[in-house]
Amino acid sequence: MAEISFNVDHGYLEGLVRGMKAGILTRADYHNLAQCDTLEDMKLHLQCTDYGKTLSSSEDDLTVSLVDSKLRENLVAEFSCLRSNALPPLSTFLDYITYSYMIDNVVMLITGALKQRDVAELLPRCHPLGAFDQMAAVGIARTPTELYSAVLVDTPLAQFFQDAVSESNLDEMEAEILRNKLFKAYLESFHSFCKNIGGATKDIMCPILEFEADRRAFIITVNSFGTDLSNAERSALYPACGRLHPEGLCLLGAAQDAAQVKDVADRYPAYKIIFEEPEPGSGFKTLEDRFFEQEVKLNTLAFLQQFHFGVFYSYIKLKEQESRNIVWIAECVTQRQKSKIHNYITIFQGTEQ
Amino acid sequence: MDFAIHNSQSRTIVYAKMPPPLFTTRESEGSSTLLDEKLLRFMEQLELLEEKRASLNSLIEQGWFSMSKARYSMGNKHVSPLQYASEMEPLVLVHAKTLDSGELDFSTERFEQKCCKEVGADNRSIEEIGPQEKGVRRRIKPKEDITKKAVNEETSSENAPEVTPVTKSDQNLQQDPLKWFGILVPQSLKHAQLSFKQVLELSAEIATLQTAVLSTRQELKHSKKHKHEEASATQLDSVAD
Numbered sequence: 001m002a003e004i005s006f007n008v009d010h011g012y013l014e015g016l017v018r019g020m021k022a023g024i025l026t027r028a029d030y031h032n033l034a035q036c037d038t039l040e041d042m043k044l045h046l047q048c049t050d051y052g053k054t055l056s057s058s059e060d061d062l063t064v065s066l067v068d069s070k071l072r073e074n075l076v077a078e079f080s081c082l083r084s085n086a087l088p089p090l091s092t093f094l095d096y097i098t099y100s101y102m103i104d105n106v107v108m109l110i111t112g113a114l115k116q117r118d119v120a121e122l123l124p125r126c127h128p129l130g131a132f133d134q135m136a137a138v139g140i141a142r143t144p145t146e147l148y149s150a151v152l153v154d155t156p157l158a159q160f161f162q163d164a165v166s167e168s169n170l171d172e173m174e175a176e177i178l179r180n181k182l183f184k185a186y187l188e189s190f191h192s193f194c195k196n197i198g199g200a201t202k203d204i205m206c207p208i209l210e211f212e213a214d215r216r217a218f219i220i221t222v223n224s225f226g227t228d229l230s231n232a233e234r235s236a237l238y239p240a241c242g243r244l245h246p247e248g249l250c251l252l253g254a255a256q257d258a259a260q261v262k263d264v265a266d267r268y269p270a271y272k273i274i275f276e277e278p279e280p281g282s283g284f285k286t287l288e289d290r291f292f293e294q295e296v297k298l299n300t301l302a303f304l305q306q307f308h309f310g311v312f313y314s315y316i317k318l319k320e321q322e323s324r325n326i327v328w329i330a331e332c333v334t335q336r337q338k339s340k341i342h343n344y345i346t347i348f349q350g351t352e353q
Numbered sequence: 354m355d356f357a358i359h360n361s362q363s364r365t366i367v368y369a370k371m372p373p374p375l376f377t378t379r380e381s382e383g384s385s386t387l388l389d390e391k392l393l394r395f396m397e398q399l400e401l402l403e404e405k406r407a408s409l410n411s412l413i414e415q416g417w418f419s420m421s422k423a424r425y426s427m428g429n430k431h432v433s434p435l436q437y438a439s440e441m442e443p444l445v446l447v448h449a450k451t452l453d454s455g456e457l458d459f460s461t462e463r464f465e466q467k468c469c470k471e472v473g474a475d476n477r478s479i480e481e482i483g484p485q486e487k488g489v490r491r492r493i494k495p496k497e498d499i500t501k502k503a504v505n506e507e508t509s510s511e512n513a514p515e516v517t518p519v520t521k522s523d524q525n526l527q528q529d530p531l532k533w534f535g536i537l538v539p540q541s542l543k544h545a546q547l548s549f550k551q552v553l554e555l556s557a558e559i560a561t562l563q564t565a566v567l568s569t570r571q572e573l574k575h576s577k578k579h580k581h582e583e584a585s586a587t588q589l590d591s592v593a594d
Contacts, residue, residue, distance in 0.1 A: 064429075108430070172533075173536050176536040222540075
């Protein structure tokens with residue numbers, strides 16, 4: 001029945017987002033960008049795309065960091081346009097998307113305060129999609145409990161703090177644990193929200209969020225080898241809304257090295273492919289690269305169905321991947337490492353657009 | 354035998370550019386051999402220096418590129434100057450010694466990671482460059498890990514440290530710089546740190562090699578001059594006879 005009534009509240013925005021999706025860079029665009037020798041050339045090429053004059057409007061020196069900031073501004077403008085016209089439940093859905101950026105901002109402000117960085121220096125670097133009023137006060141908190149009770153209790157992040165409150169001082173380890181615990185609670189909450197909406201939204205979003213949960217579990221495990229994070233602490237960080245729950249997460253919690261992690265992945269066909277050894281001769285891809293590729297595949301599927309909210313989430317994620325691609329090409333161009341320049345991920349293969 | 358002029362007495366007056374005469378004194382034979390040895394040594398050192406320089410360049414490029422890969426995975430603003438403090442304690446020191454031959458030898462020494470309680474017992478103090486309230490205590494110039502921009506070849510000579518131990522209220526400054534970017538960092542960032550660590554050690558070796566090359570070149574010049582003087586003295590003698 002959603003097909004009949006969806007367009008009343010959300011049809012305009014779905015139309016808008018599908019229009020914006022048509023402007024995503026194609027294989028030919030990436031090919032042109034990869035041929036450039038300087039950032040100025042790239043700027044010229046980007047002018048012919050939907051980015052238009054975004055880069056040309058600034059007076060500062062063109063650096064990779066500036067390119068990244070401008071691309072981000074572009075995305076934020078598009079998102080704000082969508083959010084300001086959204087009605088519930090789409091407005092709640094779009095807010096859920098912003099919470100992940102809020103968590104990142106909070107942790108960046110905490111670690112910046114640990115390094116005695118000035119708040120005025122940190123605030124402009126925070127992700128605009130994750131902005132909230134109490135941001136400037138985040139650096140003052142010394143423990144997660146203080147952070148919750150003094151600063152974040154009135155923000156949307158308050159609901160994710162059930163497991164994350166603790167009395168230990170906020171140092172690098174605690175900040176990392178806080179980040180992952182908040183994200184775990186956020187992901188589980190988002191997953192149950194999508195499940196409750198039901199219909200096509202649930203069919204599209206739940207697999208994407210389950211993949212995200214499993215990805216985080218794998219990446220946390222692999223990156224924790226050689227650090228001070230104990231197995232028990234690590235297990236508390238795994239989101240429980242993925243396909244790995246509960247057996248896979250148990251096994252991951254006990255894993256001591258990369259071979260054991262690969263064992264766990266081999267039990268799940270979708271993840272077996274990601275952890276497989278690449279054929280000799282093909283370029284070396286990091287684990288994160290392969291997860292990004294799989295994420296892009298899942299997100300492109302969202303546009304094959306209509307009358308659901310998944311298109312909004314997928315559009316944001318695909319635009320982020322596009323930014324990452326452009327910044328990667330820009331880094332290769334400035335560092336003259338042209339051999340690795342083709343490691344970007346083309347978003348819509350062939351004529352799916 | 355270009356430019357040889359035979360005068361009426363059938364003696365040849367030799368100019369420069371002649372190959373050394375077959376009948377030489379034992380002294381000049383010895384100095385020729387010495388000169389050859391020095392030249393060969395110079396060439397070898399130069400070749401080694403070029404090799405090391407090439408590997409230094411490629412390691413630095415690799416390090417920066419690994420950092421870009423880390424930025425790709427973690428987000429652009431998560432691997433940036435925001436992640437480190439403007440004051441930091443070095444983990445690597447460079448020692449400069451003057452050898453008997455007059456050459457300078459540079460070597461790096463890495464501090465062991467200490468836990469907080471032991472740091473107070475450390476009796477070395479580090480010179481802070483820049484405005485601060487306490488005076489300069491000693492003259493070792495430190496180097497730092499990951500975030501340095503250009504490899505700095507300069508050092509100062511180290512003598513027995515006259516020390517007042519540094520009392521810092523926050524003893525936590527000495528830590529693995531990898532932790533600045535988070536605890537769970539991707540492999541590419543670890544590779545970057547490894548590359549830069551190798552760069553540090555290599556740069557000390559290159560500095561040593563460079564001073565050795567320069568001093569060998571000086572020796573070579575002196576030897577050539579000496580030999581030239583010897584050769585012309587011998588000729589003058591034989592002309593005078």
